[in-house]
Structure formats: C-alpha cells, structure tokens
Amino acid sequence: MAGTAQAQEQVYLVTGGCGFLGEHVVRMLLQQQEPRLREIRIFDLHLSPWLEELKTGPVQVTAIQGDVTQAHEVAAAVAGAHVVIHTAGLVDVFGRSSPKTIHEVNVQGTKNVIEACVQTGTRFLVYTSSMEVVGPNIKGHPFYSRGNEETPYEAVHSHPYPCSKALAEQLVLEANGRRVRGGLPLVTCALRPTGIYGEGHQIMRDFYRQGLRLGCRLFRAIPASVEHGRVYVGNVAWMHVLVARELEQREKLMGGQVYFCYDESPYKSYEDFNMEFLAPCGLRLVGTRPLVPYWLLVLLATLNALLQWLLRPFLLYAPMLNPYTLAVANTTFTVSTNKAQRHFGYEPLFSWEDSRNRTIRWVQAVEGSPS
Numbered sequence: 001m002a003g004t005a006q007a008q009e010q011v012y013l014v015t016g017g018c019g020f021l022g023e024h025v026v027r028m029l030l031q032q033q034e035p036r037l038r039e040i041r042i043f044d045l046h047l048s049p050w051l052e053e054l055k056t057g058p059v060q061v062t063a064i065q066g067d068v069t070q071a072h073e074v075a076a077a078v079a080g081a082h083v084v085i086h087t088a089g090l091v092d093v094f095g096r097s098s099p100k101t102i103h104e105v106n107v108q109g110t111k112n113v114i115e116a117c118v119q120t121g122t123r124f125l126v127y128t129s130s131m132e133v134v135g136p137n138i139k140g141h142p143f144y145s146r147g148n149e150e151t152p153y154e155a156v157h158s159h160p161y162p163c164s165k166a167l168a169e170q171l172v173l174e175a176n177g178r179r180v181r182g183g184l185p186l187v188t189c190a191l192r193p194t195g196i197y198g199e200g201h202q203i204m205r206d207f208y209r210q211g212l213r214l215g216c217r218l219f220r221a222i223p224a225s226v227e228h229g230r231v232y233v234g235n236v237a238w239m240h241v242l243v244a245r246e247l248e249q250r251e252k253l254m255g256g257q258v259y260f261c262y263d264e265s266p267y268k269s270y271e272d273f274n275m276e277f278l279a280p281c282g283l284r285l286v287g288t289r290p291l292v293p294y295w296l297l298v299l300l301a302t303l304n305a306l307l308q309w310l311l312r313p314f315l316l317y318a319p320m321l322n323p324y325t326l327a328v329a330n331t332t333f334t335v336s337t338n339k340a341q342r343h344f345g346y347e348p349l350f351s352w353e354d355s356r357n358r359t360i361r362w363v364q365a366v367e368g369s370p371s
C-alpha cells in the first residue's frame with residue numbers, strides 16, 4: 001500500500017525546462033501521461049509565458065525561476081524530487097559569453113545539481129550531455145564508420161563549450177553510486193545528442209531568415225560529402241523521458257552509462273540536411289560544391305575571431321562563422337548505435353517523415369514572426 005502511495009507521488013524536476021530541448025521534455029512528460037507523475041517542476045533562468053497554459057491539466061506544473069550556479073536555489077528546487085532531468089546549460093559556440101561564464105553554468109551548475117541530489121535524497125539524475133564531449137576534436141579527425149559509445153576517438157578540445165560539457169559529463173558519471181541522504185545510491189546517466197533540430201531550433205530559424213534576405217538562396221560552404229549527425233528534438237525528449245522512467249528498474253545496467261541520442265534522420269552534410277526543411281519553404285542551396293575555397297573560409301573565420309577579440313571592449317561581435325564552428329561543420333561526425341534500444345527499449349517516437357514534416361511546419365510558421 002505504501003508502495004502504491006509512493007508510486008503516485010512522483011515529482012520530476014526539469015532544469016532548463018524553458019529551453020529548446022527542455023520545453024519538448026516538459027511537453028513529452030505531460031503527453032505521455034505517466035500515471036505516477038504528480039508534479040513537474042520547471043527550473044530556468046528565464047520562465048516562458050507558455051508555461052501558463054500547462055498549468056490547467058491534472059499534473060501540477062510548478063515554474064521556478066532560478067539559476068543553476070546558485071547552489072541554494074538548486075537545492076530548494078531539487079528537494080523532494082524523484083528524478084532530475086538536467087538540461088540547463090549555456091549553449092554558446094559563437095563567443096557571446098565568456099569562457100568563465102560557460103564554465104560556471106555548465107560545470108559548477110552541474111556540480112550544484114549533483115550536490116543537491118545528494119543532500120536532499122534525490123536518487124535519479126539524467127544529464128543532457130552532447131556529442132561535442134567526444135568530438136569533433138581540435139585535430140579535425142572524422143568519427144569514422146558512424147561511431148558508437150565504444151568507438152575509440154581522441155577527444156581533445158580547446159573551445160569552452162565542449163570542454164565544459166565534457167567536464168560536467170564526467171562529474172555526473174562519477175557521481176553514480178554516491179550515497180544520497182537516506183543512504184541509497186545515486187543513479188546517474190548521460191545522454192549525448194548530436195546536433196538537435198526541430199520546432200524551436202533558433203539556428204535553423206536564423207538560416208531561414210538569412211536565406212530570405214539573400215533572395216531565397218543560401219550558398220554552399222561545406223562539401224556535401226561531410227556528414228554531420230542530427231537528431232529530432234522530439235526523439236531526444238522521448239529518450240530523456242524513457243531514461244527517467246526506466247532508471248529505477250534498471251539501475252545496475254543503466255547507472256553511470258552514456259547513450260548517444262539517435263533516430264532515423266539521414267546522414268547528410270549540415271547544409272544539405274537543413275535544406276530538407278528549408279527547400280520546401282522556398283529556399284535553394286546554390287552550388288554543388290562550396291562556392292568559396294576552404295582556405296578562404298578559414299581566413300574569414302580567423303578574421304572573425306580576431307575582430308571579436310578586438311571589438312570586445314566596445315561591442316559584442318559574435319558571427320556564426322568562427323574557427324570552431326567551421327571545424328565542427330567541416331568534420332564528418334555521425335553516430336550509429338542501438339545501445340539505448342538494448343538497455344531500455346528506446347525506439348524513436350517520431351519517424352523521419354514525421355520529424356521532417358513537423359520541422360517544416362514550424363519553419364513555415366516562422367515567416368512573419370518577430371526575430
């Protein structure tokens with residue numbers, strides 16, 4: 001009886017619940033109608049207005065405005081939660097924030113989440129890591145033959161974002177098995193999405209708007225032969241929900257594990273993949289080969305980095321092209337694995353056709369909306 005009562009009292013905390021991925025996780029938790037779910041807490045630096053419309057359903061939705069770098073705020077939000085899904089992070093590859101801030105949010109923030117779990121007795125922690133934890137590395141090595149979680153790869157990073165994600169992932173995995181308040185072990189695992197796309201993807205929106213400005217054209221910069229891993233946001237969210245649900249039953253198998261997020265999205269170059277959505281919206285990718293030679297792109301990217309540094313005291317100059325984004329876009333990095341299926345029965349919830357159609361509908365709706 002006590003077991004039944006406890007089973008109906010689950011509280012989930014989603015950090016970063018108002019972000020691109022976080023919103024999909026929250027909506028997925030509500031859609032899946034998890035019978036044991038009583039409350040979802042959404043912890044974010046910035047709370048979104050759409051949260052209000054979620055507050056009318058049978059599951060209590062609690063919005064908590066807070067900062068993961070503040071240990072006391074995190075501890076207060078975690079207290080009494082059954083599972084924490086930690087998606088909050090500073091996703092900055094354009095140099096908008098300082099390396100120190102990226103470290104504080106992504107590493108110290110994750111430390112605070114772990115310590116809060118330990119102090120308050122929360123046993124299950126799902127961390128949103130990234131493929132960037134593995135690569136591409138600074139040497140530009142491709143991730144050959146569509147690697148999996150076991151594929152050896154020299155993970156060497158210099159950019160603050162992948163460095164911070166790698167450190168945070170390590171902290172999460174090392175915390176697996178730590179005794180939480182009450183004496184039971186903490187069970188953690190990390191999910192590594194490749195480049196996420198779907199409704200709410202701001203970089204896709206930026207490309208679309210740029211294409212409209214350029215007369216419905218985009219110009220190929222990267223060879224079509226460079227494959228870049230992509231995964232639909234709904235499937236990434238579904239994987240988080242499934243892990244959160246299964247972690248208790250399969251703690252021995254899943255605790256301390258990493259899982260790449262994958263689905264049926266095709267292997268293509270970054271730009272060709274984007275065209276799957278942008279072409280039906282009227283854009284065209286000009287050139288079967290890059291229009292600008294690679295050395296010139298490297299030069300422009302380096303110039304951008306230099307300008308960013310020089311202008312920093314006066315203004316924020318953060319263009320999309322810099323040495324890091326160029327290296328990531330220009331290095332083959334794709335995954336092929338079934339570890340999530342083997343460990344916790346994951347199958348993508350959305351087919352490629354579904355994912356594509358949903359994303360196209362979203363891009364079409366972007367037209368005319370404020371930037």
Ligand SMILES: NC(=O)C1=CN([C@@H]2O[C@H](COP(=O)(O)OP(=O)(O)OC[C@H]3O[C@@H](n4cnc5c(N)ncnc54)[C@H](O)[C@@H]3O)[C@@H](O)[C@H]2O)C=CC1
Pocket residue numbers: 015016017018019020021022043044045046066067068069086087088089090091105109128129130131165192193194195196197
């Ligand atoms: N977008 C992508 O392609 C990929 C993202 N990821 C990871 O997924 C997670 C979510 O990323 P996105 O949804 O794309 O980013 P996002 O920027 O849309 O969402 C991040 C959320 O975290 C919140 N946040 C940032 N700093 C915070 C702080 N100090 N305290 C509390 N909340 C804070 C933001 O307000 C935002 O709502 C991140 O951890 C990111 O590293 C991993 C792989 C790929």
Ligand SMILES: CC(C)CCC[C@@H](C)[C@H]1CC[C@H]2[C@@H]3[C@H](O)CC4=CC(=O)CC[C@]4(C)[C@H]3CC[C@]12C
Pocket residue numbers: 091093129130131132194195196203221222270320321324325326328329
């Ligand atoms: C004009 C350039 C040559 C093309 C620029 C494209 C880039 C802005 C994007 C190409 C690859 C993207 C990254 C990739 O999908 C992996 C990621 C994982 C994360 O965890 C965060 C986001 C990102 C680093 C993503 C960012 C934009 C690109 C670099």
